[in-house]
Amino acid sequence: MDPYKLGELKNKSLWRERPSNTWSFYCPLCKSPRKIPYQPKPGGLRQVSQVLLTTAFLTLLAWPWLTWKGVVIGLPLWIGFEAFYRTRVRASVSCPYCGFDPFLYMVDVKRARTEVETHWRKIFTEKGIPYPEKHPVAGSKAESETGGESPSGVSADAKISDETGVVP
Numbered sequence: 001m002d003p004y005k006l007g008e009l010k011n012k013s014l015w016r017e018r019p020s021n022t023w024s025f026y027c028p029l030c031k032s033p034r035k036i037p038y039q040p041k042p043g044g045l046r047q048v049s050q051v052l053l054t055t056a057f058l059t060l061l062a063w064p065w066l067t068w069k070g071v072v073i074g075l076p077l078w079i080g081f082e083a084f085y086r087t088r089v090r091a092s093v094s095c096p097y098c099g100f101d102p103f104l105y106m107v108d109v110k111r112a113r114t115e116v117e118t119h120w121r122k123i124f125t126e127k128g129i130p131y132p133e134k135h136p137v138a139g140s141k142a143e144s145e146t147g148g149e150s151p152s153g154v155s156a157d158a159k160i161s162d163e164t165g166v167v168p
């Protein structure tokens, strides 16, 4: 008997994360579909209620000394939570396939480009393939006409900073 025909059971698991908790997007560089279990910004009902509950609990705990003024603990609590949350989003949003980091790109394009190159260099070294020294994606053709024989990270980094005159 085929279990998948019993009552037309779905082939896929019904256990999924709630859609409101995941953030789906495509990597801007390599177009891979990405899905991370965080929203870009905190502030969902669940998070707010968690912080409120913790605040209430701590307020009650400190009631003998602070009475109702203990609720101010909620402010640093939220700040701490938000910092923690943003750090986790920041860490998980970076693409595992191509090494592209959107947050870093917003801050420093050159460094984001170097990060991607470092990522690919690592993969090429792991596979034992010499890294091609031309940069068709980065678009720095003019500086890298050296023949592609020296896969050295230092020289490529120097090239990138020379190209723009800005050293990160």
Ligand SMILES: [Zn+2]
Pocket (backbone or CB within 6 Å): 027, 028, 029, 030, 031, 032, 095, 096, 097, 098, 099, 100
């Ligand atoms: Zn990517």
